[in-house]
Amino acid sequence: MPILRSAVTSPFSRKVKIAAYMLGLEKKIEFGAVNIEPADPIQNRNPISKIPVLVLDNGKSIHDSRVIMEYVDTLAGGGKIIPKEIDARFDALTDASLADGIMDASILIIYEVRYRPGETPHAGWLDMQRGKIVRALDYFTDHPPSLAPVTVAAIGLACALGYLDFRKQVDWRASHPKLIAWLDAFRAAVPSYDKTMPE
Numbered sequence: 001m002p003i004l005r006s007a008v009t010s011p012f013s014r015k016v017k018i019a020a021y022m023l024g025l026e027k028k029i030e031f032g033a034v035n036i037e038p039a040d041p042i043q044n045r046n047p048i049s050k051i052p053v054l055v056l057d058n059g060k061s062i063h064d065s066r067v068i069m070e071y072v073d074t075l076a077g078g079g080k081i082i083p084k085e086i087d088a089r090f091d092a093l094t095d096a097s098l099a100d101g102i103m104d105a106s107i108l109i110i111y112e113v114r115y116r117p118g119e120t121p122h123a124g125w126l127d128m129q130r131g132k133i134v135r136a137l138d139y140f141t142d143h144p145p146s147l148a149p150v151t152v153a154a155i156g157l158a159c160a161l162g163y164l165d166f167r168k169q170v171d172w173r174a175s176h177p178k179l180i181a182w183l184d185a186f187r188a189a190v191p192s193y194d195k196t197m198p199e
């Protein structure tokens with residue numbers, strides 16, 4: 001059975017888990033853990049040692065999360081979470097990429113604090129990353145991803161908001177309150193969101 005090397009706290013891994021549940025693949029993919037600190041043999045699977053990585057039965061590895069999302073959509077017949085029609089497809093993929101950008105900036109904030117032991121985190125850098133997050137949230141406030149159907153765009157934004165709830169890089173609930181109702185609607189439509197919530 002393919003193994004998803006992942007972590008409960010990883011928002012990119014969470015996207016894939018939610019997609020697997022949505023597509024009825026949760027019993028066909030094992031959700032395996034990985035510990036990126038200290039070094040884990042995950043480097044043998046992805047030279048840049050990022051998760052998630054999907055390790056297939058034939059020994060091949062698929063990464064990153066966007067490619068795995070495409071893989072699970074294909075396994076499920078295609079066109080389920082990534083629309084087939086060209087405009088809808090590239091709108092969804094572009095919004096999903098922006099949601100990933102929120103997660104990238106959010107993770108860089110955490111790493112700036114975590115990986116400068118004994119030094120003050122660079123305030124300008126943190127502000128720059130927060131600015132990216134806020135501008136992307138402005139965009140999503142004006143262009144909330146469709147929930148009918150739920151695509152990679154909605155899954156990505158939900159995981160990005162969940163990560164901000166978890167690590168609190170930005171108080172998005174105060175700054176972008178319209179997205180609260182959107183996330184509530186997503187949770188109602190996609191029960192695996194709550195199932196994959198980091199503790």
Ligand SMILES: N[C@@H](CCC(=O)N[C@@H](CS)C(=O)NCC(=O)O)C(=O)O
Pocket residue numbers: 009010011012013036048049050051052064065066100107
């Ligand atoms: N573009 C990648 C980003 C994945 C990523 O940044 N994962 C984080 C954990 S949430 C990670 O592995 N960080 C370890 C590192 O950057 O060395 C994807 O979509 O999978």
